[in-house]
Structures are given as C-alpha cells and as structure tokens.
Amino acid sequence: MQIEFLGTGGYHPSERRHTLCLLLPETGVMFDAGTAAFRLNEAVQSGRVTTRHLQIFLTHAHLDHIAGLTFLLPLTLGGDLDSITVHGLPQVLQAVQEHLYDEALFPVPPDFIWQPLDGAVRLPDGSQLTYYPLEHPGGSLAYRIDWPDRSLALVTDTTASSSPPYGEFIQGVDLLIHECYFPDELADWATRTGHSNSSPVAETARSCQAGRLALVHTDPRRTDDDPVGLAGIRSIFPAVELPEDGAVLEF
Numbered sequence: 001m002q003i004e005f006l007g008t009g010g011y012h013p014s015e016r017r018h019t020l021c022l023l024l025p026e027t028g029v030m031f032d033a034g035t036a037a038f039r040l041n042e043a044v045q046s047g048r049v050t051t052r053h054l055q056i057f058l059t060h061a062h063l064d065h066i067a068g069l070t071f072l073l074p075l076t077l078g079g080d081l082d083s084i085t086v087h088g089l090p091q092v093l094q095a096v097q098e099h100l101y102d103e104a105l106f107p108v109p110p111d112f113i114w115q116p117l118d119g120a121v122r123l124p125d126g127s128q129l130t131y132y133p134l135e136h137p138g139g140s141l142a143y144r145i146d147w148p149d150r151s152l153a154l155v156t157d158t159t160a161s162s163s164p165p166y167g168e169f170i171q172g173v174d175l176l177i178h179e180c181y182f183p184d185e186l187a188d189w190a191t192r193t194g195h196s197n198s199s200p201v202a203e204t205a206r207s208c209q210a211g212r213l214a215l216v217h218t219d220p221r222r223t224d225d226d227p228v229g230l231a232g233i234r235s236i237f238p239a240v241e242l243p244e245d246g247a248v249l250e251f
C-alpha cells in the first residue's frame with residue numbers, strides 16, 4: 001500500500017512545501033485539500049489513481065486544508081473522474097459550501113457529492129475508516145483506516161502530549177502521520193495556537209506503540225532541512241521520517 005505526500009506544510013505554502021494533502025492512490029482516498037491539491041490532476045492523469053470515484057476526507061475547514069478544493073474542477077468537468085465525494089463534519093461541509101464557494105469567491109459550483117460524516121465509513125477496498133474529534137480552535141478530526149493486515153492514522157491539527165485524549169484511537173497503528181508545526185524551542189507557541197511541538201509528538205508515537213511516525217504540517221517559515229529537530233525526536237521514537245512534497249511511503 002502506498003501513500004503519496006502531495007503537500008506536507010502547514011498554514012501557507014512555502015518555496016519547499018505546499019499545504020497538507022495526502023493521497024492513497026490505490027484506495028482512491030485523499031486527506032485534506034490544501035494548496036497541494038492541484039497535484040491530484042497529474043496523479044489521476046498518469047494513471048496512479050486506479051479508481052474513477054475519489055473520496056476526500058476533510059480534517060477541518062481552516063483554509064490551509066481546503067483551499068485546494070477549488071483546483072479540482074478539471075477532473076470532473078474533463079471526465080477524468082466520475083465523482084468526487086467530500087466527507088467531513090456537517091458544520092465543516094456547510095462552511096466550505098457557503099464561504100469557499102460563495103459566488104463572489106469562486107463562481108463555478110463544484111459538482112462534488114457532499115457527504116456529512118455519520119459513523120464509520122466502509123471504503124471500496126473493504127477497509128474501514130473511523131474518526132475522532134481533536135482539540136484545536138474550531139475543532140479538527142483525526143482519521144484512521146484499518147485494513148486486515150495494516151493501519152494508518154492522520155492526526156492534524158492539535159496539541160500532542162505524552163498521553164493525548166486520542167491515544168486510544170491511534171493505539172497500535174502501523175503508520176502514524178502526525179502534525180509537528182513547531183520545534184521544542186517554541187513549545188509555548190504550540191500550546192497557544194493549538195498545534196504540536198516535537199517531543200510530545202514523539203512521546204505520543206511511543207505511548208501509542210505506533211510502528212512508524214511521519215511528520216507533516218511543519219512551519220512554512222522553516223524551509224531548511226530540519227525544521228523540527230529530528231535528532232531529539234529520534235532519541236524518543238527512532239522510527240521517524242519527515243516526508244517532503246512528492247514523497248511516497250510504502251506501508
């Protein structure tokens with residue numbers, strides 16, 4: 001199973017990272033539609049996406065997670081996909097429909113299927129998707145997908161700790177994708193903004209016995225090779241990686 005990190009940054013795009021957008025090409029699932037969502041066009045046209053029905057799951061409606069929805073128009077208009085279904089909490093879908101697609105902002109109504117979340121979702125490949133509410137200004141959702149032989153969880157945007165409220169939800173997950181906006185030096189900013197800094201993310205991965213940890217939603221002001229302090233994270237949880245845009249992980 002592959003996951004493509006189309007966009008790995010938080011808040012706004014940088015010269016190095018577009019904002020969050022993750023693609024499971026074989027399952028036809030995308031998590032969030034940040035500014036990197038334009039890259040879905042190439043992923044579909046190259047044949048890497050093997051379904052004609054795409055399902056997008058939104059964590060929340062902050063702009064860095066939804067702005068790219070407006071970049072997907074050619075996919076359905078051009079006939080590359082038969083349908084795009086957008087899943088999210090009812091208030092999230094309502095905010096996106098009313099505000100992002102206000103006629104003054106974007107004059108073409110999308111032909112998406114808007115699907116409010118109402119319990120676990122059975123995906124076309126037989127896997128099961130579940131979700132869990134996160135603490136964040138305005139709220140956010142963690143997602144988890146379980147296949148018979150592997151699992152994956154995405155946790156963004158929220159503040160990690162050594163025993164986070166979502167610990168049980170992500171327990172034993174094979175691949176944990178967790179936000180890590182700040183290095184430890186800016187831990188106070190993490191708490192103030194509802195984001196995470198490095199060591200508590202590593203402690204979360206260790207305490208939930210994740211197989212591997214992939215860090216996303218980093219601070220766009222940090223365009224250097226190591227915006228989060230990887231050595232410190234490795235000393236707590238060695239199986240950590242920091243995927244850049246375009247990275248593909250096998251899990």
Ligand SMILES: [Zn+2]
Binds near residue numbers: 010011217
């Ligand atoms: Zn964000």
Ligand SMILES: [Zn+2]
Binds near residue numbers: 062140
């Ligand atoms: Zn947010």
